[in-house]
Amino acid sequence: MSRAKRKKPHDPARAHDRRSRDLPRNAEVATVEVDNPLALEPGEKIVALRSIRNDPLGCLHSRRQIDEARLDRVERLRTWAEAHGRTLLEVAIGGLAAVSPVASVIAGATKPEQVRANAAASDWEPTPDELAELLDRV
Numbered sequence: 322m323s324r325a326k327r328k329k330p331h332d333p334a335r336a337h338d339r340r341s342r343d344l345p346r347n348a349e350v351a352t353v354e355v356d357n358p359l360a361l362e363p364g365e366k367i368v369a370l371r372s373i374r375n376d377p378l379g380c381l382h383s384r385r386q387i388d389e390a391r392l393d394r395v396e397r398l399r400t401w402a403e404a405h406g407r408t409l410l411e412v413a414i415g416g417l418a419a420v421s422p423v424a425s426v427i428a429g430a431t432k433p434e435q436v437r438a439n440a441a442a443s444d445w446e447p448t449p450d451e452l453a454e455l456l457d458r459v
Contacts, residue, residue, distance in 0.1 A: 397458045407445060410438060415445040416455050 357365040395409075402412045417426045428439045447455060 394459055398455070401455065401458055405451065408442065410442040411445040412455065414439060414442040416447055416452065418443060419447050419452050420456075 353369055354366045355369050357367045398412055399409050402409050407415075414426050414428060417423055426443065430436045430439055
């Protein structure tokens, strides 16, 4: 059986993501920088459109509710937690609960494991020196 012949030769330069045509005219999109899958050198980036309608994190980034300064704060807290043998969850829940006007910490959970992890994280209470260090990092 003979193979069907292509009418036009394949041109990789014209390759595109057909899903981009599937976006409705009123789609909520944000530009994001991603690794180039066709890059010859590691670390090359391209700008892509990302739908943010059903993506809460993408939505926050696009509306600038999460900016680089806040991400830097989280990174500083993560390094502090690792240096003190704590998880970021323990630092978040235990640190918040230790601040004087806070009566309780309400953490969201969708799975039983998350509820258990949140409850275990609330067992840690920072010392006054640790709390002062944490507040300096925030």
